Amino acid sequence: xxxxYLEAIREAQARALAExxxxxxxxxxVGVFGGAFKATKNLAQQFPGRVLxxxxxxxxxxxxxxxxxxxxxRPIVEMQFADFSTVAFNQIVNQAATLxxxxxxxxxxxxxxxxxGTLGGGPFHSQTMEAIYAHYPGLIVMTPATVEDxxxxxxxxxxxxDPVVFCEHKYLYYHLKADRLPAEAMPVGKAxxxxxxxxxxxxxxxxxxxxxxxxxxxxASERIExxxxxxxxxxxxxxxxxxxxxxxxxxxxxxxESWPWGGVCAExxxxxxxxxxxxxxxxxxxxxxKDTPVPYHPNLWAGxxxxxxxxxxxxxxxxxx
Amino acid sequence: xxxxxxxxxxxxxxNFAKETLVSAYRHMLVARVLDDKLASLYxxxxxxxxxxxxxxxxALSAAVGISLNRGDIFAPLIRDAAGRxxxxxxxxxxxxxxxxxxxxxxxxxxxxxxxGRPRDGLLPMISHLGAMISVVNGVLxxxxxxxxxxxxxxxxxxxxxxxxxxxxxxINQAAVERLPLVLVVANNQYAYSTPNCRQFACDTLVEKAxxxxxxxxxVDGTDLIAxxxxxxxxxxxxxxxGGPQFVVASLLRLCGHGEHDDATxxxxxxxxxxxxxxxxxxxxxxxTSNGIASLSLLDQWxxxxxxxxxxxxxxVQREPAPDAREEDWRAISASHLCEGQLP
Numbered sequence: 001x002x003x004x005y006l007e008a009i010r011e012a013q014a015r016a017l018a019e020x021x022x023x024x025x026x027x028x029x030v031g032v033f034g035g036a037f038k039a040t041k042n043l044a045q046q047f048p049g050r051v052l053x054x055x056x057x058x059x060x061x062x063x064x065x066x067x068x069x070x071x072x073x074r075p076i077v078e079m080q081f082a083d084f085s086t087v088a089f090n091q092i093v094n095q096a097a098t099l100x101x102x103x104x105x106x107x108x109x110x111x112x113x114x115x116x117g118t119l120g121g122g123p124f125h126s127q128t129m130e131a132i133y134a135h136y137p138g139l140i141v142m143t144p145a146t147v148e149d150x151x152x153x154x155x156x157x158x159x160x161x162d163p164v165v166f167c168e169h170k171y172l173y174y175h176l177k178a179d180r181l182p183a184e185a186m187p188v189g190k191a192x193x194x195x196x197x198x199x200x201x202x203x204x205x206x207x208x209x210x211x212x213x214x215x216x217x218x219x220a221s222e223r224i225e226x227x228x229x230x231x232x233x234x235x236x237x238x239x240x241x242x243x244x245x246x247x248x249x250x251x252x253x254x255x256x257e258s259w260p261w262g263g264v265c266a267e268x269x270x271x272x273x274x275x276x277x278x279x280x281x282x283x284x285x286x287x288x289x290k291d292t293p294v295p296y297h298p299n300l301w302a303g304x305x306x307x308x309x310x311x312x313x314x315x316x317x318x319x320x321x
Numbered sequence: 322x323x324x325x326x327x328x329x330x331x332x333x334x335x336n337f338a339k340e341t342l343v344s345a346y347r348h349m350l351v352a353r354v355l356d357d358k359l360a361s362l363y364x365x366x367x368x369x370x371x372x373x374x375x376x377x378x379x380a381l382s383a384a385v386g387i388s389l390n391r392g393d394i395f396a397p398l399i400r401d402a403a404g405r406x407x408x409x410x411x412x413x414x415x416x417x418x419x420x421x422x423x424x425x426x427x428x429x430x431x432x433x434x435x436x437g438r439p440r441d442g443l444l445p446m447i448s449h450l451g452a453m454i455s456v457v458n459g460v461l462x463x464x465x466x467x468x469x470x471x472x473x474x475x476x477x478x479x480x481x482x483x484x485x486x487x488x489x490x491x492i493n494q495a496a497v498e499r500l501p502l503v504l505v506v507a508n509n510q511y512a513y514s515t516p517n518c519r520q521f522a523c524d525t526l527v528e529k530a531x532x533x534x535x536x537x538x539x540v541d542g543t544d545l546i547a548x549x550x551x552x553x554x555x556x557x558x559x560x561x562x563g564g565p566q567f568v569v570a571s572l573l574r575l576c577g578h579g580e581h582d583d584a585t586x587x588x589x590x591x592x593x594x595x596x597x598x599x600x601x602x603x604x605x606x607x608x609t610s611n612g613i614a615s616l617s618l619l620d621q622w623x624x625x626x627x628x629x630x631x632x633x634x635x636x637v638q639r640e641p642a643p644d645a646r647e648e649d650w651r652a653i654s655a656s657h658l659c660e661g662q663l664p
Contacts, residue, residue: 024466050466055497057490060455064494067459070439073466075459090487094447095456097652102431105439106654137652162653189658236660 003181006173008147009039009112011181012154013076017047020074023158025051026061027078027112036080037114037173058084062091065109066099074158075109082113082167083127096163097138106161110154116169116207116257117305122296128206128256131263133165134235140164140188141235145209147178149232152185160188169207176210191238193245197227200251200318203242203268205231208255208306215311224319234264242268243276250281253318257305260288282321287314336550339613345387345407345545346604346614347622349379352403353601354626355412356576358634359419363580367638368419370432375400377575378507380600381540383407384548385475385505388556394460394474396444396453398507399434400574401477410443416633422640429643451482454491454504461500473501473559480520481512483529492565496534501559503566504535505552507542509574510596514586530567542572543596545604573597 003011016023025040031053034041044051054061058079065075079085085092092111099107117126134141140162144150150168157164186192194209195216202212209230216226227245231238246252252272254265265286272284289305306314335342356374363372375382378400386407389395395408402415417425418436427436427445437445442460446453457474464472482488483506495502506526510517523529530537536558540551548570555566573596577584591597608614614622651659 055490055493057455057494059452059487060458060490060494063452063455063487063491064459064462067444067456067461068463068466069459070444070456071460071463071467073463087486090447090449090452091455094449095452098447099439100654101652102427102435103437103439103445140653140655140658160655160658162655162658236658 002177002179003147004174005147005150005168005176006037006039008151008178008181009154009168010041010043012151013040014043014046016074016076016155016158017043017050020158022072022074023050023076024068024073025076025078026054026065028054028056028080030054030078035078037170039078039112039114058087059091062088062109062111063095065111066091066096066107069107069109070099070105076158077109077111079111079113081125082115082129083124085111085113085129092133092139092163092165093136097136100162101138107163108161110157110164110166112166112168114170115167116171117294117301118170119298119301120296121294121301123293126294128167128258130165130167130234131258134264135262138163139235140233141167142233143167143205144232145169145172145206145230147176148182151181153188153232156185156188167206171207172210186232189233189236189238191232191241192230193227193241194230195226195228197225197249199225199249200253200315201227201229201242201245201249202253202255202311202315203229203231203245204255205234205264206257208257211306211308211311212255214308215315218308218312219315224315226315231264237267237271239271239275242272243279246272246276247279250279251318252280252284253314254284254286255306255311256286256288258288259291260286261291263288282318285314285318287311333544333546334550335546335611337553341387341549342546342608343613345383345549346608347626348383348386348407349403349545349601349604350622351406351412351626351629352379352382354623354630355402355415358630360580362419362634368433369421372419372580373399373434373578374576374580375402377573377600378509378542379403380545380548380604381505381507381542381552381570381572382477384545384552385477388549388553389473389475392442392472394442394444394457394472396446396457396474396476398450398477398479398482399446400507404477405443408443409441412629412633413637414438416637417640420634420637421642422637423643424640449485449487450478451485451487451491454478454488454502455494457502458491458495458498458500461502462498471560473503473556475503475505475556477505477507479512480506480508480510480517480526481515482506483526484520492533492535492567495565499564501562501564503552503555503559503568505568505570508569508571510591511574511587513578513582525569527567527569533565533567535565535567536563538566538568540568540570542570543598543600543603545600546607571596572600575599
């Protein structure tokens with residue numbers, strides 16, 4: 001018996017629907033069809049009237065979720081692809097994210113963003129949007145990297161009284177498996193030491209966790225012990241755990257699949273440089289995707305985003321500094 | 322000509338209680354007096370940010386507000402002081418938000434027309450006004466989930482908002498879900514300075530209703546009796562399960578987009594035409610010619626309106642402003658997930 005990252009997301013939604021009558025799911029093709037990735041498979045049948053197909057209207061989808069939340073519901077919105085959330089951007093950052101601050105009325109909505117690159121995804125089906133949403137006050141941004149986190153953090157997202165942008169990684173949907181669903185969860189907003197080490201800290205999240213762990217494994221044979229920190233949520237960002245790790249290792253590499261400019265890696269480095277400069281034995285480094293749209297062809301895609309090879313090269317460079 | 326402009330339409334039936342007409346008019350009057358006061362406070366430099374008035378749009382606005390019931394949803398546009406009052410918004414909420422009192426519903430965090438009380442059905446607009454329609458849809462669908470029946474939601478827009486993508490998405494969404502949405506467009510001929518001919522190319526906006534599967538209604542927005550008849554009918558149809566209703570009112574904004582705008586672009590012929598008449602004067606003529614109010618009673622009502630506005634302003638001017646040192650600077654309700662102030 002094993003469960004995939006995608007199944008964990010489905011199971012979390014099934015549990016949320018079963019346990020809380022305020023929860024409903026709204027998005028394109030999420031109904032009887034079960035969603036483009038089948039993240040809502042059988043939920044419409046299991047929970048009649050609570051899993052609703054939406055017109056192709058991302059703006060109105062999120063607007064409706066905000067209105068329903070004002071009236072006490074707990075909507076889960078599925079964007080078919082994270083990339084399409086740009087159409088809903090206004091509703092997310094101006095409507096949902098400002099409501100509590102302006103009115104004292106919370107806005108408990110969960111917006112699921114199937115994120116990140118997959119083979120052949122191309123420019124408009126591959127984006128990672130966590131940095132742009134984290135930039136805006138009023139949003140919580142989750143980036144689960146494991147089956148366990150996908151399950152428990154989605155349940156957390158539904159329970160939290162604020163708008164949560166839930167960045168689930170499509171590359172992990174089918175490959176990543178766990179033996180069973182977790183019985184316990186780490187607290188929201190707490191980063192996790194995914195692998196302890198003493199020589200260098202890699203701070204990462206989402207699918208890049210697995211590339212980074214592979215590198216750490218490989219480097220261990222070269223007697224380089226890498227500590228890997230999985231941020232889990234990029235907002236709030238667990239600066240304390242990052243700082244404590246850098247205090248142990250003295251070297252920081254941030255790895256993200258997103259574009260470099262003004263991103264999560266840039267934020268982590270800024271915090272460590274300004275608050276923990278004395279902890280560093282070498283300049284903090286970051287590794288991101290290239291500053292171009294995400295390419296379609298696998299050969300180009302492999303050169304666009306960080307991979308185990310490019311991460312390993314960055315680690316060797318940083319160790320040599 | 323002047324007589325026909327201001328006189329009642331003899332064929333016009335009053336399909337509602339006369340008290341409703343009186344009440345709607347008195348809300349219009351308070352809104353007009355409030356607008357005049359806000360304009361003078363703006364000129365005196367007493368208001369931070371812009372001032373956006375509803376002159377010329379009060380009849381439609383009041384008709385919407387007064388035709389809604391407690392428990393209904395109202396997402397006003399920026400010129401809906403009359404409708405807000407008719408819906409039940411306290412005059413103090415408006416004055417406090419304009420003057421930045423910390424005691425107002427927005428506590429100085431937002432200002433002027435960006436105010437509301439979501440839990441009371443009065444939604445606080447964001448500036449991208451078309452985006453409010455789907456939020457109304459969301460409250461209405463929540464009513465459906467909760468088994469709450471007989472409630473409607475009104476979203477008010479201008480002609481400019483009808484060109485936005487969110488307007489299109491939301492009215493289509495309401496039609497697909499057959500929600501009791503009443504979408505009211507006050508076509509005041511200009512979106513800021515842009516005239517109708519640069520905004521849309523159909524003959525009248527109401528033609529769009531059929532394309533969405535909504536029921537369309539047109540009304541002379543300067544005529545209070547007509548507005549009450551048409552808006553209350555649209556709201557009733559929505560309440561009875563008729564799906565989304567689309568009301569388009571023709572009128573002219575008798576002020577600038579905001580008080581910073583002298584509106585020199587407004588066509589002089591349009592201002593002199595019947596469509597440019599002042600709905601407040603039309604309503605007064607309707608009240609007197611129908612024997613509902615005498616001129617002296619109108620004077621009494623005006624004095625009462627002035628008194629209430631002056632009292633509200635005097636009170637709010639003594640209230641404390643927000644204090645940055647006392648702000649918690651927290652944009653989310655889950656305080657344990659707030660990063661707080663970064664260094």
